[in-house]
Amino acid sequence: MTHTASPEMILTPPSVPTVAVRGTESRFPVNRIFCVGRNYAAHAREMGMEVDRESPFYFTKSACCIVASGATVPYPPGTSNYHHEMELVVAIDKPAFCVAIEDALEVVFGYACGLDMTRRDLQLEARDKGRPWDLGKNFEDSAVISTLITASESGHIDRGDISLSVNNEVRQSGDISDLIWSVPELIADLSKYYHLRPGDLLYTGTPAGVGPVEAGDVITGSIERVGSIEFTIAT
Numbered sequence: 001m002t003h004t005a006s007p008e009m010i011l012t013p014p015s016v017p018t019v020a021v022r023g024t025e026s027r028f029p030v031n032r033i034f035c036v037g038r039n040y041a042a043h044a045r046e047m048g049m050e051v052d053r054e055s056p057f058y059f060t061k062s063a064c065c066i067v068a069s070g071a072t073v074p075y076p077p078g079t080s081n082y083h084h085e086m087e088l089v090v091a092i093d094k095p096a097f098c099v100a101i102e103d104a105l106e107v108v109f110g111y112a113c114g115l116d117m118t119r120r121d122l123q124l125e126a127r128d129k130g131r132p133w134d135l136g137k138n139f140e141d142s143a144v145i146s147t148l149i150t151a152s153e154s155g156h157i158d159r160g161d162i163s164l165s166v167n168n169e170v171r172q173s174g175d176i177s178d179l180i181w182s183v184p185e186l187i188a189d190l191s192k193y194y195h196l197r198p199g200d201l202l203y204t205g206t207p208a209g210v211g212p213v214e215a216g217d218v219i220t221g222s223i224e225r226v227g228s229i230e231f232t233i234a235t
């Protein structure tokens with residue numbers, strides 16, 4: 001009998017995070033999570049920043065930050081200002097490098113509702129000191145995601161209501177058409193800097209109305225033609 005020897009791992013490798021694909025038994029494996037900063041003018045203003053069309057900017061979250069809609073998670077450590085950010089998420093299923101804007105949607109598998117949960121106090125301290133945003137953005141359970149809807153089912157998402165409520169009170173309400181950088185523009189730009197790969201996710205930024213949540217709060221959000229999301233902070 002012959003077989004290919006494989007090296008013994010000193011640890012059990014962590015499993016790849018996955019996202020359910022709506023209406024199927026299939027799952028989408030998550031490779032990387034890219035996030036866009038300040039991509040709605042009203043949100044940029046509420047963060048005390050100028051709006052510009054110079055270029056988009058990005059930060060990342062580890063794939064292991066993914067948590068499915070419906071989860072209940074503890075209030076995270078190290079913060080006293082834990083914020084919701086409701087976002088359209090784009091799921092990429094083809095390689096893309098230096099892709100043209102007009103070709104960018106060809107690499108989009110589908111869309112989801114996402115929450116870019118943020119330790120705002122740590123993010124703003126980092127921002128104001130010129131430090132990386134990781135402590136504020138890249139932490140356990142910080143990338144909440146709904147099931148994915150395929151683009152063939154939803155059509156490409158370039159407009160429509162995006163909203164978020166906390167305990168049934170509306171906090172964020174906007175329209176996808178107000179994105180400063182559209183989905184094709186973001187993919188074209190990001191692919192100048194990265195070889196985008198199947199499994200990459202892109203959180204496209206949040207509309208105005210971000211704010212704190214507390215233990216026991218229930219966050220619900222929706223995006224027209226995409227779906228809905230729910231996330232509960234444990235008591």
Ligand code: MN
Pocket residue numbers: 035036037085087116203205206
């Ligand atoms: Mn965000």
